[in-house]
Amino acid sequence: MQKMMQDRARELLSSGKVDRVLGWIEGDFVYDVTPHVFRENDIDQLIYHSFASQNLSKYLVGETKKDGVIAVFLRPCDSYSFVQLLKEHRFDREKVYAIAIPCLGKVDAEDLRAMGIRGITGVTDGKERIILHTLYGDVEKEKSEVIAERCRKCRGVHAPYFDERLGEELTKEPLTDRFEMVEKLEKMTAEERFAFWQDELSRCIRCNACRNVCPACTCEKCVFDNAASGIENKAPASSFEEQNFHIIRAFHVAGRCTDCGQCSRVCPQGIPLHLLNRKFIKDINSCYGEYRAGADLEEKAPLNRFDVDDCEPGDVVGKGE
Amino acid sequence: MQVNEEKFEPTIVAFCCNWCSYAGADLSGTNRLQYPANVKIIRVPCSCRVNPMFILRAFQRGADGVILCGCHPGDCHYTTGNYFTRRRMTLLFSMLEFLGIEKERTRLEWVSAAEGAKFAATMNDFVATVTKLGKNRRLEDLRCKK
Numbered sequence: 269m270q271k272m273m274q275d276r277a278r279e280l281l282s283s284g285k286v287d288r289v290l291g292w293i294e295g296d297f298v299y300d301v302t303p304h305v306f307r308e309n310d311i312d313q314l315i316y317h318s319f320a321s322q323n324l325s326k327y328l329v330g331e332t333k334k335d336g337v338i339a340v341f342l343r344p345c346d347s348y349s350f351v352q353l354l355k356e357h358r359f360d361r362e363k364v365y366a367i368a369i370p371c372l373g374k375v376d377a378e379d380l381r382a383m384g385i386r387g388i389t390g391v392t393d394g395k396e397r398i399i400l401h402t403l404y405g406d407v408e409k410e411k412s413e414v415i416a417e418r419c420r421k422c423r424g425v426h427a428p429y430f431d432e433r434l435g436e437e438l439t440k441e442p443l444t445d446r447f448e449m450v451e452k453l454e455k456m457t458a459e460e461r462f463a464f465w466q467d468e469l470s471r472c473i474r475c476n477a478c479r480n481v482c483p484a485c486t487c488e489k490c491v492f493d494n495a496a497s498g499i500e501n502k503a504p505a506s507s508f509e510e511q512n513f514h515i516i517r518a519f520h521v522a523g524r525c526t527d528c529g530q531c532s533r534v535c536p537q538g539i540p541l542h543l544l545n546r547k548f549i550k551d552i553n554s555c556y557g558e559y560r561a562g563a564d565l566e567e568k569a570p571l572n573r574f575d576v577d578d579c580e581p582g583d584v585v586g587k588g589e
Numbered sequence: 590m591q592v593n594e595e596k597f598e599p600t601i602v603a604f605c606c607n608w609c610s611y612a613g614a615d616l617s618g619t620n621r622l623q624y625p626a627n628v629k630i631i632r633v634p635c636s637c638r639v640n641p642m643f644i645l646r647a648f649q650r651g652a653d654g655v656i657l658c659g660c661h662p663g664d665c666h667y668t669t670g671n672y673f674t675r676r677r678m679t680l681l682f683s684m685l686e687f688l689g690i691e692k693e694r695t696r697l698e699w700v701s702a703a704e705g706a707k708f709a710a711t712m713n714d715f716v717a718t719v720t721k722l723g724k725n726r727r728l729e730d731l732r733c734k735k
């Protein structure tokens with residue numbers, strides 16, 4: 269796949285169809301991957317494997333402000349973010365050449381470390397199994413054992429708004445029901461839930477990484493940068509502020525969050541932020557009908573429309589108990 | 590002032606839309622209907638003006654319960670504002686509950702300008718509910734307390 273992507277990118281660049289290519293590059297370690305804008309001279313450094321986890325679509329907001337056309341590789345989950353950004357007119361479609369690529373599911377180095385797999389020097393991907401080459405020898409694992417949380421719910425289907433497809437479409441059965449944990453929390457008492465969230469959220473260091481990585485979070489002026497908001501960028505000064513930040517962050521992307529899982533992936537404190545987003549998604553689905561952000565370019569977002577006979581808050585809140 | 594430990598008096602913040610609920614509150618006043626003085630009314634141009642931040646901020650500043658009142662669905666002065674309010678508040682209240690804030694501490698009610706009695710009854714009921722729950726220790730900022 270990696271070779272195929274490099275070849276296609278080289279072709280597009282030399283034919284002049286695109287001027288730049290947005291993809292992934294390795295750092296010092298195989299699992300230390302970052303997004304990178306390639307040109308013809310460095311295109312053979314483009315990589316694609318289980319550690320290429322970043323969602324590239326958000327970078328288009330900045331990249332399309334420059335001259336020329338940029339090609340971007342979209343995994344299935346990224347394609348929804350791509351459409352959502354397009355729907356919100358965050359970038360110029362003419363300046364992007366979108367290439368859909370299949371994905372076998374990603375793996376996080378932190379998870380592997382927790383399993384005792386260290387010193388990773390390489391990886392060989394497979395559909396069912398993955399081989400991790402380490403300083404201490406090779407480790408072979410079932411994909412389902414090591415795959416990242418955000419990839420467990422994936423069906424491998426792209427949102428149909430790309431220019432070409434590279435490789436075959438790899439649809440798959442989700443490994444888990446994504447609302448399982450949300451439901452479990454809903455069944456707890458208010459005290460238990462509060463304790464759970466206090467435990468999780470009090471670790472937040474307000475680095476804002478979750479906000480910065482989110483492809484749904486692209487306002488140029490963010491409420492969290494407004495010194496008058498009382499919740500601006502700084503270390504949390506009270507427990508309230510922590511919760512406030514997280515409620516607002518999740519609320520601002522409600523109905524627009526594609527459940528790409530990047531927020532939980534980047535959190536240095538391992539806070540399960542996706543549970544907040546999924547709670548909103550679950551409520552939206554049950555109150556206003558199934559909705560998937562980024563699946564359709566025309567459909568109005570659930571908070572931008574209404575029905576005269578919508579339910580009242582009192583009908584919904586507390587139903588889980 | 591002597592604080593009576595036995596009797597807890599909650600602080601309630603009520604956001605009322607200018608065109609219906611605020612007028613409803615006025616009517617209940619001119620009709621001399623009683624509702625507790627714990628209710629602090631904040632007038633907003635439309636229920637839709639209430640940003641989720643307002644609700645969170647009210648809790649932060651020590652509110653024990655927050656209620657939002659607007660025109661009945663279909664009667665909003667700006668035609669559709671309250672329909673959007675309804676969706677937003679449904680999600681917000683549900684999220685607060687998910688974080689462990691008792692659902693009884695938040696409420697959305699439709700009160701028209703003619704419903705002075707409903708306004709008073711709603712407030713009495715809400716204050717009673719929150720009084721039973723006790724102080725909201727969860728969503729308040731200790732720094733703001735003297």
Ligand code: SF4
Nearest residue numbers: 482525526528529531
């Ligand atoms: S909130 Fe998290 S899961 Fe949702 S779009 Fe943003 S980064 Fe992705």
Ligand code: SF4
Nearest residue numbers: 472473475476478535
């Ligand atoms: S990424 Fe994690 S630590 Fe950083 S602001 Fe978000 S929740 Fe807090």
Ligand code: FES
Nearest residue numbers: 606635659660666
């Ligand atoms: S004007 Fe009363 S709810 Fe909009």
